[in-house]
Amino acid sequence: MAAPVMTPVPNRITLAERPDFSVIGQIIQPGSRVLDLGCGEGELLAWLLENKKVMARGVEISAAQVRKAIARGVSAYQGDIDEGLADYPDKAFDYVILSQTLQETRSPLHVLQEMLRVGRRAIVSFPNFGHWSVRRAMLFTGQAPKTKLFPYDWYNSPNIHFLSINDFEDLCRSSGFPIEKRYFLSGSTRVTKMPNLLAQTAVFLLG
């Protein structure tokens, strides 16, 4: 039998397409233990493995994406992050990452609590539902907003919770999650003023 046709896996990756990745890449200390929840095809972890020599683990629900991650050399496992964290012992990781996935989890509060239990720190990035483009779309169309940031129709969106930067800050305050650092981005540019209106993406370092 002939060898199967292989999908090429890029050896080197860049973080250019995902501005939050480059922020996360800066936060992570070399040699640390990292768990990426919803790791997709393992792009971030592969970058961290190569550039920060971290101990990397990933969780991903999609079999196709887990396959790609493993093919890249990332120790990813197929599972549901809503329930999958329970198995890890306390403080098993230095960082637990949830990039652009919080809005897709069934129980975001539970996931955040679990992240801070199994990790010394948590890194959370999400698209900001308070961004002016979302507000404008809603105001003028009167329909569920469909923007560059939230490109899906309401009925096929993976996003099941919508949150703004202010919503997240409120939750951290009321739940006692200590915010160590905040990073606000528009494209790959840092936003310093009125982030809830002007930032497309927020990255929070908790712990």
Place this chain on the structure above:
Amino acid sequence: MVVDTKVARFDSIALDSGATLAPVEIAYETYGSLSADCGNAILVTHAFTGDAHAAGISHETGKPGWWDNMIGPGKAFDTDRYFVICSNVLGGCQGTTGPGSNNPATGLPYALTFPVITIRDMVRLQRMLIDSLGIGRLLCVAGGSMGGMQALEWAVSYPDRVLSTIPIATTWRHSAQQIAFNEVGRQAIMADPDWSEGDYYDKKPPARGLSVARMVGHITYMSDESMREKFGRRLREKEKFGFDFGVDFEVESYLRYRGNQFVSRFDANSYLYITKAEDYFDLTNGTGTLMDAFRTVDTRFLVISFTSDWLYPSYQSQEIVRVLRRVNGDVAYCDLQSNYGHDAFLVDIAEQTEIVKGFLASTTRLAKAA
């Protein structure tokens, strides 16, 4: 790639049962070449009725190996990079000492005087082979089904001798359903009058019993869907029912053919001994929990299951993965989509190849960085 099966001989082996087997022989094949630092060796462990001939074309029989689609130049276990070893299990009948081998004390086949063996005994003999080949630490031990049990046992018994393991479509202990199917197979053999309490080596072997055992086995290796696709209700070389008990359906013909074919290559007593070893398999070896067993293991794991495998269902692989996570083990896991049932690890290999390749490459990188 034409290959020869070799045999290594050792003075004795101490078994879990307390018995000692002396001497003991192990049949094995190798593919690719061992690197100067001996760091590229992979042991492939076979499933229940497999043998040492995993890849290439056998010099003796002209047949391809049982995992020839996975092992070879450019394949998942790339023999341009890795030195791959496969041996026949202890208790088997394809070159390694088993119940059909001659007992030097009597000059007759052991038959039922052969000691009951365990998966750990099989692995112990493999370790002796690896020692004799001068390999300190294996890059990987990989296998499906009972081969996966051996891979897991390697990680637990000899954690400092193996960098990574790939247990595929397997379990950390046999379930009631798995024991039940094995028992049906054993009873089919033992109910055959030709079995003669195992003492049939100079007589007619229990072909009918062994062939029924194999038929049951084959059903468990496939899935409802794969059988529907492969056979459906198609009739075998006829337009109408025969209204007798000859072969009507294609699936009957297939099972009979598989059963009969098996008899010519497998020893019924080996069937009894090896299924018993599978049924006894429990990775904890009776010493606490699976978590305790994995606590001292720092081997990397790639665990693979298949969605339609109902003989070794995905939940059994997921149990292994969950416990490895609890001890913070390095584990990758994927439940591969396949309709082929338990056989998937042998036949549905495109996705399996993709992840095994990446896993081995990253393990090699880690080994070199360390």
